Amino acid sequence: MTTTLYTLPVLEQITSAISQRQIDELPVLVITHPKVRAAITLQGAHLLAYQPTGEEPVLWLSSESAFKSGVAIRGGVPICWPWFGPAGKPSHGFARNLPWELTSHQEDENGVELLLTLKANAETRAMWPHDFTLTARFRLGKECHIELEAAGDFEATTALHTYFNIGDINKVKVSGLGTRFIDKVDGGKTAQQQGDLTFSGQTDRIYTQAEATSLIVDSALNRTLVIKHQHNSDVVAWNPGAELSVSMKDMADDSYKTMVCVETAAVSAPQKSTPSAPAKLAVTISQR
Numbered sequence: 001m002t003t004t005l006y007t008l009p010v011l012e013q014i015t016s017a018i019s020q021r022q023i024d025e026l027p028v029l030v031i032t033h034p035k036v037r038a039a040i041t042l043q044g045a046h047l048l049a050y051q052p053t054g055e056e057p058v059l060w061l062s063s064e065s066a067f068k069s070g071v072a073i074r075g076g077v078p079i080c081w082p083w084f085g086p087a088g089k090p091s092h093g094f095a096r097n098l099p100w101e102l103t104s105h106q107e108d109e110n111g112v113e114l115l116l117t118l119k120a121n122a123e124t125r126a127m128w129p130h131d132f133t134l135t136a137r138f139r140l141g142k143e144c145h146i147e148l149e150a151a152g153d154f155e156a157t158t159a160l161h162t163y164f165n166i167g168d169i170n171k172v173k174v175s176g177l178g179t180r181f182i183d184k185v186d187g188g189k190t191a192q193q194q195g196d197l198t199f200s201g202q203t204d205r206i207y208t209q210a211e212a213t214s215l216i217v218d219s220a221l222n223r224t225l226v227i228k229h230q231h232n233s234d235v236v237a238w239n240p241g242a243e244l245s246v247s248m249k250d251m252a253d254d255s256y257k258t259m260v261c262v263e264t265a266a267v268s269a270p271q272k273s274t275p276s277a278p279a280k281l282a283v284t285i286s287q288r
Contacts, residue, residue: 002049002057005039017107024067035111035141044096045116045136048076050144060165060259065250070097074250075163082156084267094127111141130154144285151278159265160283167220169199169257174216178209202241208268210235223287230282233269
């Protein structure tokens with residue numbers, strides 16, 4: 001799926017490394033740089049793909065995902081804001097379903113940086129009665145850095161809901177999550193974990209005392225993904241497992257085997273934004 005993004009016809013060549021293209025109903029910014037290739041839809045400021053040169057794709061994108069206006073995309077890095085989960089409609093907030101604006105961009109020999117912005121409007125106020133300016137900064141090169149900044153006067157829950165590309169869910173372990181978690185599969189009960197997280201069915205956990213760095217050790221692809229979280233209160237781990245994957249129309253039945261979500265989040269402790277102190281959430285992704 002991700003390979004298709006780079007063969008879409010160019011509609012506008014913004015810089016030597018950044019072009020605007022179209023995937024079905026959605027405008028998409030495609031980055032082709034000597035150090036990296038990537039793609040971001042203007043809807044949701046949604047990073048669909050990220051791949052340092054010479055490496056396997058870092059992000060997973062569903063082959064069954066729709067690219068329709070107002071419809072959430074399955075895969076990549078959805079921005080969940082101003083709520084996480086089913087706290088309101090639509091699920092995981094409205095930021096991922098609305099069109100953002102590319103407000104600045106630059107590039108050098110190490111990669112590209114893009115800034116996208118979403119501001120309050122009549123549509124957002126009908127769902128959430130606050131004025132805000134939300135910015136997403138992407139620095140894409142050998143590493144991927146994403147920073148979300150929310151300016152205004154409100155509280156919000158949020159997540160960078162990253163879907164990682166893996167070789168085999170049965171050959172993956174995730175470390176650095178801590179021991180205490182809220183088990184969404186078991187009705188939101190609090191539980192304890194010993195050792196690394198491995199997967200044997202549907203997993204949906206909010207780790208409330210995670211370390212600053214999570215590691216996805218992927219023996220099938222012979223790599224370790226390093227996820228450094230900033231300004232978060234939680235780390236969410238999610239995999240639908242076989243049964244749920246079959247029931248999801250935007251996922252192939254067996255696609256749960258090649259993806260895992262390790263999400264930088266502020267769920268158990270909502271973030272407070274003030275006019276002088278915007279809330280931030282950030283993640284840096286690398287591999288070794």
